[in-house]
Amino acid sequence: MDVLTRNNVVVTGRPDGPTVVLAHGFGCDQNLWRLVAPRLEPDFRVVRFDYVGSGRSDLSAWSAERYGALDGYARDAVEVCAALDLADAVFVGHSVSAMVGVLAAAAAPERIGALAMITPSPRYIDGAGYRGGFSAADIEELLESLDSNYLGWSAAMAPVIMGNPERPELGRELENAFCATDPDIAAVFARTTFLSDSRDDLKTVAVPTLIVECAQDVIAPREVGAYVHAAIPGSRLVTLDATGHCPQLSAPEATAEAIAAFARART
Template structure:
């Protein structure tokens, strides 16, 4: 059974340190999204990379649409990977919905996950009463409908809006390629699971140390959402980045590495 989860999720582990640092990608991505970040931490940490089921080089034949109709199942995969590798004291770096998945995993296994680095997170993308998640339900409906009717057009439309880095068009092309290399039917379901989910009720249950990284001009996670999360997450710190867009680990990896190193060093001292 342990080997099954490692194969299913295309798990890779490397590095010369003992403390595990696990990276969880977001919607439309895969573990390659972290390739600019991991070299900076290989010396001092044990790096663990994986693909969410249905993404990247995960075993598509093992994908169960019923099981993965909720974020909880992705979070339980994270816990199973940690158990299969006998990990403890894990620092989980999660991007976007990968951050939400990491938070859920920390609730299910706080004895395994020690810290969360939440990159451009959002517990709910929908506007609900006084809470402004950034999108009306009709907006998300339209996004999903575009995926159904014109997946290539959807990818070319969304990638530049999410990346927000006109100086380096190769970053946008990298993201668009990741979108296009994802199975369309699985991507459609993951989009629904991601954008219709409301995980706000889980925030008070997160007990581990958390760093919230908020980038600039992010269409998916406005500054107000970062403030909201800090207010509802115990033991959390909010750091505003200069990087633009929803993918600061791609658009400005040097800043990302510096900020993460500073936070981890301060955590060790305290």
């Protein structure tokens, strides 16, 4: 199948501008970038897409074997970039997509020239000398809850992930995105996400990198941002005055400004 159709690729913005690729995280789709994209479009060519299994992608192309590892999502990203014949694009990955971007940049350095990581985490589970934010028991309980009652899990977890309890509409939007995902596909993506360990992959990053964290984020606490920043020489760390794990929704202007400033500095 044509990759652009398979991944529901949408290209907007300035045709002759530098290219920014916006990649969504677990349980979401490209719609979560809708408040950021218009702020980038006057100066950049903006590419959005859905990973297979998400949004309006072709679900018939999904397989548990391919998408049971982050490499499968990285292959989607590389294939989208190749289908558009991109060169030196800025790959903007939200949450787990930040680590997908690391793999994609290593696989296709001619396509991806820089990484912008939005609330990244290379490992969600705490370890010796590392704080990911969750114990192994926490993650196992999270996955068991998701497996047993995905809709209930979505209703409970979306507000926690989003933060901003004074803005409940944001949590509801994330819940709706979760609920629109096939539960079986979501279960595989969740295990791929929350059980992954990409810390060693950070050592392979050889492109300019921006790390964007929020001042308060229960999914990727600030210790994680500091760890990623320290692991990637020359990276830039920006802390937004924002709460939650999805600043593209809770603080779209600040998120877009951080991405744009980073992308402009490369031109």
